Amino acid sequence: MGGCWERLVRSVKSALAALQIERNPDDETLWTVVTEAEAIVNSRPLTYVPLDTEDQEALTPNHFLMLSSSGVCQPQKDLVDDRRQLSCNWRLIQNLLSQFWIRWVKEYLPTITRRTKWFKETKPVQNGDVVVVVDEGARNGWIxxxxxxxxxxxxxxxxxxDVETNTGVIRRPVAKIAILDVLQSKA
Structure with missing residues (x-):
């Protein structure tokens, strides 16, 4: 019954376990990495939204959890005053989050791409399919x-x-496209 979210939890755990986190990270570092990882996971698109509409935003889990797609909320603690310490912490956290993003993409995208080699025929990509473009772009950038x-x-x-995005049409090999299982409404 809970296969979908259990698989999602497994891929998050696997990505977090693969991070190069020091033996005993401080609470703030660990909290930040886990919170950002949560935002990444919860910003994945769940629904189809036509590209030509005013609202260019697909529904994400963050819409239900945080009432916004970004999942950004205000910091709960005062920031450190020491510039060197703050800069060092920021670089460490950015590095950990980049590692998480790379691992998360490796773990999650194969679960939504349906093309398996040699085992059985699968439905090819067709005109009108709603897709996520697999790009080595910015962290948390779902195209x-x-x-x-x-x-x-x-x-x-x-x-x-050729995939029409909100910034134009781009050409990608089908191996770099993940079809989303969403239904388009005929309005």
């Missing part, structure tokens, strides 16, 4: 879009797709 054109290889199989 979503809609497939507007597919390009077949010499063997007749779809190998590339």
């Amino acid at each position: 979503r879009g809609r497939v507007v054109r597919t390009l077949a290889g010499k063997d007749g199989r779809v190998r590339q797709a």
